[in-house]
Amino acid sequence: MGGAEAEERELRISQNTVKSHMTDILDKLSVGALGEAADLAHA
Incomplete structure (x- = not known):
């Protein structure tokens, strides 16, 4: 089971x-993806 579950x-x-x-x-x-949101957060 994954962490999100x-x-x-x-x-x-x-x-x-x-x-x-x-x-x-x-x-x-x-943004269109979670990765883009992460990049935005670390910018």
């Missing part, structure tokens, strides 16, 4: 909820 279980949220929030965050940052 363990966190979903601990927080008692669905994978769809996580995906929805991540999509919203990426949209607000105007």
